[in-house]
Amino acid sequence: MEKALSKPSDLSFFQRFRRIFTPIAIVYLVLLFGQQAGLEPGRIIREIIDNPVIIIQQVITGLANAAIITIIAMGYTMVYGIVENINFAHSSVFMHGTFVALLTMSIFAQGATVVPLWVALFAFIPAMLYCGLLNGLVERYVYRSLRKSARIVALIAGLGTDFMLQNIGLKIGDLGLIPNIDRTATGVKFLRILGLQSASPKSFPAVQEFFAGPGVPINLLELIDKNATLRITAADVMVIATALIAVFTLNWFVRNTRSGKAMRAVAQNPAAAAMMGIDVDRIINLTYIIGGALAGAAAVMFGVYNGTTSSQIGSTTGLNSFTAAVLGGVGNLQGAALGAIFIGLLSSISDQFISSRWTTAWVFLTLVLVMIFKPTGLLGSEGGEKA
Amino acid sequence: MNKNLIALSAVAMLAAACAAPxxxxxxxxxxxxxxxxxxxxxxxxxxxxxxxxxxxxxxxxxxxxxxxxxxxxxxxxxxxxxxxxxxxxxxxxxxxxxxxxxxxxxxxxxxxxxxxxxxxxxxxxxxxxxxxxxxxxxxxxxxxxxxxxxxxxxxxxxxxxxxxxxxxxxxxxxxxxxxxxxxxxxxxxxxxxxxxxxxxxxxxxxxxxSDDLQGAFNAQWSKGLGAKKVYVLDDTELYGKGVADVYEKVAKEIGLEVTGRTGIDGKAKDYKALATKIKGLNPDLIYYGGITDNNAGQLLKDIRGAGIKATFMGPDGIAGPAFRDAAGKDIAEGVLATAGVVPKKLLPPExxxxxxxxxxxxxxxxxxxxxxxxxxxxxxxxxxxxxxxxxxxxxxxxxxxxxxxxxxxxxxxxxSFDKNGDTTDTTMTAFIFKNGELVETEAKLAK
CATH class of the missing domain: 3.40.50.2300 (Response regulator)
Known part of the structure; x- marks a missing residue:
């Protein structure tokens, strides 16, 4: 059926009519009802002419957000590429990572609201280790025994794990106490860093900007041109740079290392890979561990860039990342990045020119439309290259 | 098969994000x-x-x-x-x-x-x-x-x-x-x-x-602070949108310029794009009708992060220590809030x-x-x-x-209650976050 549809010569008149008519109808409906949701082309064009720089500014914001989404989305898509399973616990692993990063940075901050950059960079180590280990454990004790059972069983088990981790995250908020070595007094004083209650949002210590005091977002362009209205901060640069490094390292790893090649082999045909002497269980576990470590890296970036976390942060961020993975074609690493950039840009442009009230609606409308016309996602292809 | 799985996963994911036991x-x-x-x-x-x-x-x-x-x-x-x-x-x-x-x-x-x-x-x-x-x-x-x-x-x-x-x-x-x-x-x-x-x-x-009093009080206080251009946000909830609606209406009546109005998604992970937009409009005061739970701390962080120095004001939904925890002590400094409560000095002895x-x-x-x-x-x-x-x-x-x-x-x-069930005491108190504490302050009202 799928095959037949792809050959235009086989289409009946009605099918051909539908193919042309459906997109037109959708565009018409979007323009008709879009006005309700703030899509007013006349006003938007006027605003762009009035202040063209703002588009570049929003593109930077969108790309920085896309960077974080990409790293999480790669975790979803890698696992899917190998075992064709959506790891629902991934978003909660990411949320746990933000708490590990918060605790690490707070231990170094010792009550201060600003920490030097090296503390943020150091936080990558515990966050990535913890998340990698956690995701590896989830694979070993939740998914592995379910690998041969029906797909839906693993999905539901994953959802259950997600809820469990989310509620553990809620309890992490209760810890709240970090030993604070008070140098003036004797003994160890305890410091309350996670606020009054478990579920309220927690605040990260800010990272010292390179050129200005704490809390002053530096405009890198101002260093060159005093009158620059465009604003690029050190955090923007750091987040985008980290994402690029992660994407290229992962790509290199999957293509060139022994384990990476083994991963691709398992993705193509687990049975054949096992016959070639590849330890399939180990490779699948490794995939989860790498996916988890990526979530850990994203968690630190998230903390540095956004400065807030809570036990609910996983569901929103995870939903965005999962959407990015599906939009780009689940199982495809480049697709995840493309989907993330798409979502990041769409969100920031919509916040600027349409209305932040409707941004989420626009993002998911796009997802629905892509799924209708290209169910495999933008770069996805059934049975194509994986991982 | 694959397609079905993805669709199913998307539905399940949404369910995971929205529903909860x-x-x-x-x-x-x-x-x-x-x-x-x-x-x-x-x-x-x-x-x-x-x-x-x-x-x-x-x-x-x-x-x-x-x-x-x-x-x-x-x-x-x-x-x-x-x-x-x-x-x-x-x-x-x-x-x-x-x-x-x-x-x-x-x-x-x-x-x-x-x-x-x-x-x-x-x-x-x-x-x-x-x-x-x-x-x-x-x-x-x-x-x-x-x-x-x-x-x-x-x-x-x-x-x-x-x-x-x-x-x-x-x-x-x-x-x-x-x-x-x-x-x-x-x-x-x-x-x-x-x-x-x-x-x-x-x-x-x-x-x-009720908020008809609070919203009006907020607007008059904004004018009393010398604000001329305000930007109005809400959290799209019944309470937040309601108080912001009253604020916007009264602000226009008493001659403040409302440069914009939008609602925020309380589950969004950040508001940097929105903050950039607000910066372009250059308001003196930003009013947020909503509660702390709807990510108000992150909102203020991103507003300050975009280099906006405008006063931030909100209703009783942000008047509490949770807001300080969410935004961080430094960022919350100087944030104004109101509540329909009796100030400490007017409380009866009991x-x-x-x-x-x-x-x-x-x-x-x-x-x-x-x-x-x-x-x-x-x-x-x-x-x-x-x-x-x-x-x-x-x-x-x-x-x-x-x-x-x-x-x-x-x-x-x-x-006492009136026939609607509303208290007949309509005292409002103004608050400011100072050194991480929510303290009462004098509000100069202008009509």
């Missing part, structure tokens, strides 16, 4: 021995003459003196998880304290009844804030419980909208220590407030003034004493004090006075006695 865990206070001596309460004179046959237990063995006091249950329904947790916990503690000090070990009416206070949770762990389905379940539970005579709650106006009609069907009194949305008691949106009272009688009252006792009993510093704790106490005082007056298991009589409250001395001053 209700985690309400009602905890009843330990029952005291039923040997309590008759309590010296107010003279039991029912004002609206309830049918004694309807109230008395029909069982032939119901001899109160022999079997001990009958149970009257009072429920509270508040979000016990999320940013509002500390507010709710303090309100619950205050209610417990009020019941204890207006009875003898919970026993009222010369030993006829014993008040049992049950805390319900209307939030879920996954949402981190109140949840409509959970609130509905709580109200239904109260209606089904034949011993339940009064319902103290909710914290959020949106939740009240769910439970008022349910309780109205059995004429059970509901008293809120914190709801401020106008439409709950007065005409505001289409069909309000009558659509909440299908039974025709008013069963809902609140001990804090109110000041209550604050001191409460802080001591629960080991709170002034920085941790939630503004609505004493209103929880006052709501419980109204409930206890009515229960002591009616002395019967008659929901309608209790409701009538509560809504008919006149000049009842409470910790927040003399309390």
């Amino acid at each position: 209700p985690t309400a865990a009602p905890t009843a206070p330990p029952a005291a021995a039923p040997t309590a001596a008759p309590a010296a309460t107010k003279a039991p004179e029912p004002t609206k003459a309830p049918e004694p046959t309807k109230a008395a237990a029909p069982a032939p063995t119901a001899a109160p003196a022999a079997t001990g006091p009958e149970t009257i249950r009072v429920f509270s329904s508040l979000p016990l998880q999320g940013s509002s947790k500390s507010s709710s916990d303090q309100i619950n503690n205050a209610i417990t304290l009020a019941i204890a000090s207006n009875s003898k070990d919970g026993v009222i009416c010369d030993g006829k009844f014993k008040v049992d206070f049950v805390k319900l949770d209307d939030s879920t762990a996954a949402a981190g804030k109140w949840d409509a389905a959970t609130e509905q379940a709580n109200a239904t539970k109260a209606v089904a419980d034949k011993d339940a005579m009064a319902y103290i709650g909710t914290l959020n106006s949106g939740a009240a909208k769910v439970s008022i009609p349910i309780l109205n069907s059995v004429k059970m009194a509901m008293i809120s220590p914190a709801n401020t949305n106008v439409g709950l008691t007065k005409p505001f949106d289409a069909g309000e407030p009558d659509k909440y009272y299908p039974n025709g009688v008013r069963n809902y009252m609140r001990v804090v003034p 109110g000041q004493k209550f604050e001191d006792d409460f802080a001591k009993k629960y080991n709170l510093t002034p920085a941790d004090f939630e503004i609505y704790a004493k209103y929880g106490y006052a709501a419980a005082q109204v409930t206890m006075a009515a229960l002591g007056k009616v002395c019967a298991k008659d929901r309608d009589a209790v409701r009538a006695a509560m809504i008919g409250t006149k000049d009842l001395p409470t910790v927040v001053g003399k309390l």
Whole structure:
């Protein structure tokens, strides 16, 4: 059926009519009802002419957000590429990572609201280790025994794990106490860093900007041109740079290392890979561990860039990342990045020119439309290259 | 196959993000021995003459003196998880304290009844804030419980909208220590407030003034601060949007320029793009109508991160220590908030004493004090006075006695309700975050 549809010569008149008519109808409906949701082309064009720089500014914001989404989305898509399973616990692993990063940075901050950059960079180590280990454990004790059972069983088990981790995250908020070595007094004083209650949002210590005091977002362009209205901060640069490094390292790893090649082999045909002497269980576990470590890296970036976390942060961020993975074609690493950039840009442009009230609606409308016309996602292809 | 799986996964993912298992865990206070001596309460004179046959237990063995006091249950329904947790916990503690000090070990009416206070949770762990389905379940539970005579709650106006009609069907009194949305008691949106009272009688009252007063107060204060251009945000919830609507309307009337208005998605991970947009409009003051749980801390962080130095003001939804925790002490510095509460210096002596006792009993510093704790106490005082007056298991009589409250001395001053169930005390207090503490400040109003 799928095959037949792809050959235009086989289409009946009605099918051909539908193919042309459906997109037109959708565009018409979007323009008709879009006005309700703030899509007013006349006003938007006027605003762009009035202040063209703002588009570049929003593109930077969108790309920085896309960077974080990409790293999480790669975790979803890698696992899917190998075992064709959506790891629902991934978003909660990411949320746990933000708490590990918060605790690490707070231990170094010792009550201060600003920490030097090296503390943020150091936080990558515990966050990535913890998340990698956690995701590896989830694979070993939740998914592995379910690998041969029906797909839906693993999905539901994953959802259950997600809820469990989310509620553990809620309890992490209760810890709240970090030993604070008070140098003036004797003994160890305890410091309350996670606020009054478990579920309220927690605040990260800010990272010292390179050129200005704490809390002053530096405009890198101002260093060159005093009158620059465009604003690029050190955090923007750091987040985008980290994402690029992660994407290229992962790509290199999957293509060139022994384990990476083994991963691709398992993705193509687990049975054949096992016959070639590849330890399939180990490779699948490794995939989860790498996916988890990526979530850990994203968690630190998230903390540095956004400065807030809570036990609910996983569901929103995870939903965005999962959407990015599906939009780009689940199982495809480049697709995840493309989907993330798409979502990041769409969100920031919509916040600027349409209305932040409707941004989420626009993002998911796009997802629905892509799924209708290209169910495999933008770069996805059934049975194509994986991982 | 693949396609189906992805579609299924997307649905499941959405479900995971939106739904959550209700985690309400009602905890009843330990029952005291039923040997309590008759309590010296107010003279039991029912004002609206309830049918004694309807109230008395029909069982032939119901001899109160022999079997001990009958149970009257009072429920509270508040979000016990999320940013509002500390507010709710303090309100619950205050209610417990009020019941204890207006009875003898919970026993009222010369030993006829014993008040049992049950805390319900209307939030879920996954949402981190109140949840409509959970609130509905709580109200239904109260209606089904034949011993339940009064319902103290909710914290959020949106939740009240769910439970008022349910309780109205059995004429059970509901008293809120914190709801401020106008439409709950007065005409505001289409069909309000009558659509909440299908039974025709008013069963809902609140001990804090509504947002038509608060929004106007906020707008006049903004002008008094010298602001000329304001940007208005809301969290798209009943309460937040309501107060922001009033603010926007009044601001325009008194000559402030409203440079823009939008709602934020309380679940979004950041608001940097929105902050960039606001920066381009260059307002002197940003007003946020909403609650801390809807990511207000992140919103302010991103606004400051974009280099916007405009004053940030909000209603009682952000007036609490949770906002400081969410935004961080440095970022929260200088944020202005208001609440329909009585400032400390205008409190009656028993109110000041209550604050001191409460802080001591629960080991709170002034920085941790939630503004609505004493209103929880006052709501419980109204409930206890009515229960002591009616002395019967008659929901309608209790409701009538509560809504008919006149000049009842409470910790927040003399309390009366008008015909809509609104408190007649309309005092507003202005607050500012200073060194991580929410402190009272003088508000200069301009009309």
